Amino acid sequence: MGALHAGHMSLLEQAKSATDITVASIFVNPTQFNNREDLALYPRTLEADLRKLEEAGCDYVFTPSTDEMYPQSSEVTLKLGSIANELEGKFRPGHFDGVGLVVSKLFNIVQPQKAFFGQKDLQQYFVIQKLISEFNFPIHLFMVPTKREPGGLAMSSRNERLASSDRQEACLLYQALQKAQQLLLQEHSIEQAKKEVKELIASSGRLQLEYFEVVSTADFKPLKKVENKQSTALCIAAEIGGVRLIDNLLLIS
Structure with a gap:
């Protein structure tokens, strides 16, 4: 667009x-x-x-x-x-x-x-x-594959609307996804991954988490347990400074 x-x-x-x-x-x-x-x-x-x-x-x-x-x-x-x-x-x-x-x-x-x-x-x-x-x-x-800015923020046309301080804070989205990916690959539960993500995003004080879900790429319905790592994705959406951002990682690239 x-x-x-x-x-x-x-x-x-x-x-x-x-x-x-x-x-x-x-x-x-x-x-x-x-x-x-x-x-x-x-x-x-x-x-x-x-x-x-x-x-x-x-x-x-x-x-x-x-x-x-x-x-x-x-x-x-x-x-x-x-x-x-x-x-x-x-x-x-x-x-x-x-x-x-x-x-x-x-x-x-x-x-x-x-x-x-x-x-x-x-x-x-x-x-x-x-x-x-x-x-x-x-x-x-x-x-x-997603292209990222030096801090890990996924490149998006909407990033143009971010203040420099908000852009730096928004890098927490990628950090949260990486943390959740690491936990899930180490066989931790989805509930534990969600808890860690919420705590990390909350530490910002400015990012407002809209959702973090672990889903099957077959239908994008939230999973309760990872059964097929190859078809599992981690998806996140949050708002900062009036700008809505989304990002994701495939559990196994």
């Missing part, structure tokens, strides 16, 4: 290494925002984004207007099932319905053979994987 950073550019780098022609889309999609203020404040830096993509060797950039993508009020909605109702879907009602709708449009317009999405939005990746499967899109989906 624009405000490109090194994480986005890593998607392009992966795409260029695996394809003959690369296409990037930049579109701040209104149907995936359940908070109108969040939509209004979302950073828009199109000119800078286009320069970055050109310098990195992107072949085409698709930058439609809202009127082009939604020429009339859309009456079509997508219901992507239980995976879209957990975590982000629960805290941002309708979010993944909007994601599914716009990604379906973009896939139909561009008709790619391969699509590259970041691990940073892990639940979104698996929602799109389901979308591709359910609609029989002839597309191979690739997950690109």
Whole structure:
């Protein structure tokens, strides 16, 4: 959705290494925002984004207007099932319905053979994987690892809205995920991991934890016990300085 950073550019780098022609889309999609203020404040830096993509060797950039993508009020909605109702879907009602709708449009317009999405939005990746499967899109989906700032904070367009002190404090999210990962790999319980995460986030005094869950990537339902480490993910969301941040780790990369 624009405000490109090194994480986005890593998607392009992966795409260029695996394809003959690369296409990037930049579109701040209104149907995936359940908070109108969040939509209004979302950073828009199109000119800078286009320069970055050109310098990195992107072949085409698709930058439609809202009127082009939604020429009339859309009456079509997508219901992507239980995976879209957990975590982000629960805290941002309708979010993944909007994601599914716009990604379906973009896939139909561009008709790619391969699509590259970041691990940073892990639940979104698996929602799109389901979308591709359910609609029989002839597309191979690739997950690109999360790029991080020096302190470990996951790169995000929303980081531009963080004050420098908040940015430093937000690094606790990654530290909490690493601590939980370590505990779970040492066979500690999910309850113990959650306790440690809550205590670490609470030590900040400024971060407000929205959720920390250990989930199965099959459906993103919270787990009570880790049974399949290969399909287990740790997901966290918190707010600081009025900015909502999410992050995750796969239990085993």
